[in-house]
Amino acid sequence: MPRLGGWQQTWRLAAAAAVGAVAWLSTGVLLRVQGDGPGSWFLIGDPLVALGCLTVLLWRRRFPLAVAMTVAIASSASAASTGAALLALVSISARRRPVEIGVVVVAYVTGSQFSVALYPVESPDPSWWLQLTFPALTAGIAVAVGTAMGARRAEVRSLWERALSAEREWTALAARERAFERNRIAREMHDVLAHRISLVAMQAGVLDHRGDLKAEESRVLVRGIADGSHQALEELRDVLGVLRADQGGPEPPQPSLDRIPQLVADARTSGLDVTLTTTLAGQPSDVVGRTCYRVVQEGLTNAAKHAPGARVDITLEGTAGDVLQVDVRNSRATARTTRPPSSRFGLLGLTERVTLAGGRLHHHPTPDNGYVLTARLPWPSGQGERGT
Numbered sequence: 001m002p003r004l005g006g007w008q009q010t011w012r013l014a015a016a017a018a019v020g021a022v023a024w025l026s027t028g029v030l031l032r033v034q035g036d037g038p039g040s041w042f043l044i045g046d047p048l049v050a051l052g053c054l055t056v057l058l059w060r061r062r063f064p065l066a067v068a069m070t071v072a073i074a075s076s077a078s079a080a081s082t083g084a085a086l087l088a089l090v091s092i093s094a095r096r097r098p099v100e101i102g103v104v105v106v107a108y109v110t111g112s113q114f115s116v117a118l119y120p121v122e123s124p125d126p127s128w129w130l131q132l133t134f135p136a137l138t139a140g141i142a143v144a145v146g147t148a149m150g151a152r153r154a155e156v157r158s159l160w161e162r163a164l165s166a167e168r169e170w171t172a173l174a175a176r177e178r179a180f181e182r183n184r185i186a187r188e189m190h191d192v193l194a195h196r197i198s199l200v201a202m203q204a205g206v207l208d209h210r211g212d213l214k215a216e217e218s219r220v221l222v223r224g225i226a227d228g229s230h231q232a233l234e235e236l237r238d239v240l241g242v243l244r245a246d247q248g249g250p251e252p253p254q255p256s257l258d259r260i261p262q263l264v265a266d267a268r269t270s271g272l273d274v275t276l277t278t279t280l281a282g283q284p285s286d287v288v289g290r291t292c293y294r295v296v297q298e299g300l301t302n303a304a305k306h307a308p309g310a311r312v313d314i315t316l317e318g319t320a321g322d323v324l325q326v327d328v329r330n331s332r333a334t335a336r337t338t339r340p341p342s343s344r345f346g347l348l349g350l351t352e353r354v355t356l357a358g359g360r361l362h363h364h365p366t367p368d369n370g371y372v373l374t375a376r377l378p379w380p381s382g383q384g385e386r387g388t
């Protein structure tokens with residue numbers, strides 16, 4: 001049990017002292033009325049024993065059973081210790097351990113019989129069961145009060161622990177949500193902007209390293225850079241719209257399988273040598289189609305960054321009820337340009353996308369110094385049969 005504060009300790013001991021004082025005064029009055037009056041033990045020893053019991057009660061939470069037994073036994077020689085004994089019973093009962101409670105109750109009731117012999121006060125019915133009933137009744141009341149207090153403390157402690165646990169879970173959930181949102185922002189920014197900026201950088205690199213370009217070829221490249229920059233700004237606006245969708249606004253449509261030909265056309269306009277082969281028998285779901293689009297986009301982005309002048313072959317094949325396989329294969333670089341900085345997170349984010357869609361992603365260099373990016377995505381049979 002936690003330690004009590006100064007005020008809590010004080011009022012409990014004061015209440016026990018008040019109950020003991022009432023018992024001591026009542027016994028003294030009865031002794032004076034029925035006999036020669038109280039002796040020296042009653043006037044000096046009895047209060048000193050009670051004071052010792054109240055002092056010992058200061059350690060009742062550290063040594064509950066030992067203190068309760070000591071006070072219960074000592075109270076047999078002191079009427080003024082009655083309140084201290086009852087407080088000890090309440091304290092031990094708050095622990096709600098039946099064996100300990102039973103031992104202290106037996107000690108208290110047994111000790112009360114010695115008090116009868118110490119202070120022989122005459123009663124109308126001196127039968128032994130009546131002498132046991134009153135101390136047993138007071139002990140039962142103390143045990144009931146202590147048990148109720150212990151149950152309340154346990155409930156409060158349980159509620160407090162649940163509140164702390166809920167707060168810890170909420171903090172961990174908030175941290176996970178922040179991490180998820182950061183990853184989402186990073187993935188969207190990379191998927192949408194890295195491809196477009198890579199094509200712009202590739203065209204700028206051609207302008208910088210090719211001094212033999214004709215005026216018309218230069219104008220085509222400059223126009224491509226301007227168009228690519230404009231499209232990058234438009235796509236950035238779309239990304240911001242996606243990120244604001246959680247605030248209640250409509251989420252812009254995401255690219256899917258049907259936009260891959262336009263993606264390839266843009267790459268060709270930017271100077272990439274790209275071929276697209278599609279042998280799909282059906283129309284996959286939006287999730288699979290969007291993941292397929294991102295795989296092709298990442299393959300073209302990496303080819304533009306790391307293999308300028310290379311040939312890129314894209315193959316889409318699969319049927320409903322089997323898998324959809326995406327292959328993006330580029331040959332070795334045939335031109336030298338300044339490579340744009342790499343985010344190093346493109347393939348990592350793509351792996352997460354493919355895994356979430358239930359597929360697998362593989363990527364590795366080829367023997368001819370090229371590179372291949374392959375994704376296998378599940379395609380359940382219930383997803384339509386329209387050709388692409």
